[in-house]
Amino acid sequence: MWWKILIFVVMAAVIVCSFVTPAPQEQIGPASRIFYYHIPMAWICVVAFGMAMVFSIRYLKTRRPAEDDKAATAARLGFMFCALAAVTGSIFAKITWGSFWNWDPRETSIFMLLLIYGAYFALRSAVEVEERRAALAAVYAIFAFLTVPFLIFVLPRVVPSLHPPDSVVNKNLEFTMGVTVRWIFFTSLLCFTAVFLWMFGLARRVSTVGRRLTEREM
Amino acid sequence: MDGNYVALAVTLAVWVGVFIFLLRLDKKVKKLEEKLK
Numbered sequence: 001m002w003w004k005i006l007i008f009v010v011m012a013a014v015i016v017c018s019f020v021t022p023a024p025q026e027q028i029g030p031a032s033r034i035f036y037y038h039i040p041m042a043w044i045c046v047v048a049f050g051m052a053m054v055f056s057i058r059y060l061k062t063r064r065p066a067e068d069d070k071a072a073t074a075a076r077l078g079f080m081f082c083a084l085a086a087v088t089g090s091i092f093a094k095i096t097w098g099s100f101w102n103w104d105p106r107e108t109s110i111f112m113l114l115l116i117y118g119a120y121f122a123l124r125s126a127v128e129v130e131e132r133r134a135a136l137a138a139v140y141a142i143f144a145f146l147t148v149p150f151l152i153f154v155l156p157r158v159v160p161s162l163h164p165p166d167s168v169v170n171k172n173l174e175f176t177m178g179v180t181v182r183w184i185f186f187t188s189l190l191c192f193t194a195v196f197l198w199m200f201g202l203a204r205r206v207s208t209v210g211r212r213l214t215e216r217e218m
Numbered sequence: 219m220d221g222n223y224v225a226l227a228v229t230l231a232v233w234v235g236v237f238i239f240l241l242r243l244d245k246k247v248k249k250l251e252e253k254l255k
Contacts, residue, residue: 004244008237015233019226030222037229195236202243209250216254 007198011191017184024181031095034088036184040192041085042110046148048078048196049117053145056138068134071141072124073203077196079117086110097162105159109151116144 018036025032055071058064089107090100101107123140127133156163175182 004237004241008233011233011237012230015229016226019222019229033225195240198240202240202247205247205251206243209247209254212254213250 003194004198007191007194010187011195014184014188014191018188021180021184024177024185028096031092034092036188038085038088038092039185040189041081041088042152043189044192044196045078045082045085045113046152047193048074048081048200049113049145049148051200052078052141056141059134059138063131065130065134068138069207070204071138073200073207075117075120075141077199077203079114079121081196082110082113082117086114093162102162104162106156106161106163109155113148113151116147120144 014036018033023030023032024035051074052071055067055074059067059071086107089110093102093104093107094100120137120140124133124137127136177185
């Protein structure tokens with residue numbers, strides 16, 4: 001229980017600090033405070049899709065249904081954080097560029113990711129035989145993740161973008177943020193990761209309980 | 219500055235809501251797990 005209270009307190013402190021300290025990017029103004037939430041959400045989306053790929057590989061090796069369950073759970077949470085990153089990004093876009101959606105390379109990338117992982121869920125729901133569904137979904141999740149580094153890290157850097165460049169590190173991999181901003185940002189990143197892991201554990205337990213209840217009814 | 223405090227209050231309220239939701243879900247799952255033992 002203590003770690004849940006710790007997450008609550010630290011995240012609340014991050015929220016307060018993110019609004020009472022000066023905006024992270026002066027030229028953009030207060031809207032840049034969304035940076036403390038938007039980037040961690042995008043980060044969690046990459047981590048979750050990466051986890052979905054790892055569990056899918058493990059499923060193909062072991063053929064244990066639990067691995068498939070973990071992959072699906074990670075993909076579901078990744079999709080949710082991806083959608084949240086898209087929503088927070090479009091709020092920033094409206095304030096900064098005057099429109100919720102501008103088909104900026106990063107916006108296009110996140111839209112493509114939502115489509116790719118949307119298709120993953122469509123595939124899962126289209127196949128009824130459990131083993132076949134798990135195998136097909138596992139192969140798809142592995143190929144789907146191969147697009148993630150390209151869509152998130154490469155494409156937005158090779159095509160001209162409206163997004164602020166080098167908001168975390170520059171081309172020489174040096175931090176572009178001040179010390180205070182860096183502290184708030186990385187603490188936020190840690191909190192989001194902890195909340196994601198908590199949610200992942202919970203979702204896994206919910207699915208195990210659901211499976212047991214169905215087995216009992218049968 | 220006022221807008222800042224409104225945004226702060228809304229973000230805090232969202233976080234408290236999410237946290238309470240997760241805690242309640244955690245408790246419910248724990249009860250079900252104990253029942254199924």
